[in-house]
Amino acid sequence: MSEILRQQIEKITPLTDKEFEYILSHFTTKKLKKHQFLIQEDDLVQHDYFVIKGLLKAYYINHDGKEHIMQFAAEDWWITDYQAYFNETKALFNIDCIETTEVLCLSLYNREKLCADMHKIEHFFRKKSNSGYVALQRRILSLLNSNAKERYEQLLQQYPSLFQRVPKTLIASYLGVSRETLSRLST
Amino acid sequence: MSEILRQQIEKITPLTDKEFEYILSHFTTKKLKKHQFLIQEDDLVQHDYFVIKGLLKAYYINHDGKEHIMQFAAEDWWITDYQAYFNETKALFNIDCIETTEVLCLSLYNREKLCADMHKIEHFFRKKSNSGYVALQRRILSLLNSNAKERYEQLLQQYPSLFQRVPKTLIASYLGVSRETLSRLST
DNA sequence: AGTTTGATGTGATCTATATCACACTAAGTT
DNA sequence: AACTTAGTGTGATATAGATCACATCAAACT
Numbered sequence A, B: 001m002s003e004i005l006r007q008q009i010e011k012i013t014p015l016t017d018k019e020f021e022y023i024l025s026h027f028t029t030k031k032l033k034k035h036q037f038l039i040q041e042d043d044l045v046q047h048d049y050f051v052i053k054g055l056l057k058a059y060y061i062n063h064d065g066k067e068h069i070m071q072f073a074a075e076d077w078w079i080t081d082y083q084a085y086f087n088e089t090k091a092l093f094n095i096d097c098i099e100t101t102e103v104l105c106l107s108l109y110n111r112e113k114l115c116a117d118m119h120k121i122e123h124f125f126r127k128k129s130n131s132g133y134v135a136l137q138r139r140i141l142s143l144l145n146s147n148a149k150e151r152y153e154q155l156l157q158q159y160p161s162l163f164q165r166v167p168k169t170l171i172a173s174y175l176g177v178s179r180e181t182l183s184r185l186s187t
Numbered sequence C: 001a002g003t004t005t006g007a008t009g010t011g012a013t014c015t016a017t018a019t020c021a022c023a024c025t026a027a028g029t030t
Numbered sequence D: 001a002a003c004t005t006a007g008t009g010t011g012a013t014a015t016a017g018a019t020c021a022c023a024t025c026a027a028a029c030t
Helices: A003-010 A017-024 A082-087 A108-117 A119-145 A148-158 A168-175 A179-183 B003-010 B017-024 B082-087 B108-117 B119-145 B148-158 B168-175 B179-183
Strands: A027-032 A037-039 A047-053 A056-061 A067-073 A094-097 A101-107 B027-032 B037-039 B047-053 B055-061 B067-074 B094-097 B101-107
Touching: A003 A017, A003 A047, A047 A082, A047 A108, A056 B119, A067 A168, A067 B119, A082 B119, A101 A108, A108 A119, A119 A148, A119 B055, A119 B067, A119 B082, A119 B119, A148 A168, A148 A179, A168 A179, B003 B017, B003 B047, B047 B055, B047 B067, B047 B082, B047 B108, B067 B168, B101 B108, B108 B119, B119 B148, B148 B168, B148 B179, B168 B179
Parallel strands: none
Antiparallel strands: A027 A101, A037 A094, A047 A101, A056 A067, A056 A094, B027 B101, B037 B094, B047 B101, B055 B067, B055 B094
8 A cells, every 4th residue: 555655745745646656666565574674784775665564673783782773663654774775885773573564665776766857756855854853853852851751751642652562672672771660660 | 155065065966156156145144152042942943054164052951951962063064953943933942152153044935945946955955864864863872872981982983073172061961971970981 | 282482560789870069270251 | 360150070979770580471383
């Protein structure tokens, strides 16, 4: 159901059927089972991924083997290792599926081609990137300014639906708290 | 010396003299003394600012009066309260001058106009936003994964020139560490 | 059906960092 | 020249959260 991509783009700019068809022709589809990897550390990152169905996490594993979650992505979200993707370098993050997942894959080449061909797509991606930037600033502020409990509550408020689908252990790893501490935060 | 803006844009896309002149006509100039505010909390944020000369900080003040620095900006950097700027809402951050400063000011209206008129400017801003996104991810990872000393060293490595111009107290506030702790991190 | 694996809770410690308090120096102001 | 203000260092103490160690329960394999 790639309609969900169309809807996302049309929140920013209207499209004709033909235009959307053209856009879509630059994507491929990929299906993954729970626990399967989309990207592993040191892979060359070939694509940005738009989630049609399912749930994934992008995370960094440090030298002690501790995992820190950079982002989750469910339906209607984009996910990849952006540093590696934009710079065509090797992945620092791992990305794998928390649930069985279906994604649309966009190579950097096709992304740039689309942006060059269609001004409105470049506009779309600029707007998306701007929103993403602001969201990351919010997260940084939360890390700087708030304690574990406050961060938990902010996340709960911002993405309530996540909590039905993601185990607390992973929430803890996203928030930068140990799972034991998170478990003790009830109210 | 608006040439510095031109150079920044030309790192991404070439410009004719006429094009640059056209771009520049969408900016105004502003000069500020040390300690002067560019934006105060609850202001309507009218502009994005490109720093030609000087040094500023964008920071949040929490209910205890503690200040957390979101970003610094010296020559060749952009700064504003992006959340407020893009959404035309009131500022959450304060921005003031650490040094006497000169900036080029770009209203949202003019930014969008430029982006609509000149595909290459939209391209430029998309690229800048992408890089910014990646940089913020790096900072989040640093906050999640590293202790005070490691974060200090990472910052020192990434922006060595900052340390000549910014007092340690402010570095501490950027890193999310108390100034006392930062002061004890020597080596 | 039995067994491994994942998710979660909770007590007992440990530790990095915050906080409080004070001192010293340099720079800017009247 | 005296006085205020900003920047920095450092000791003593407090504390949020990490870590270690178990226990329980549910889900998923074999």
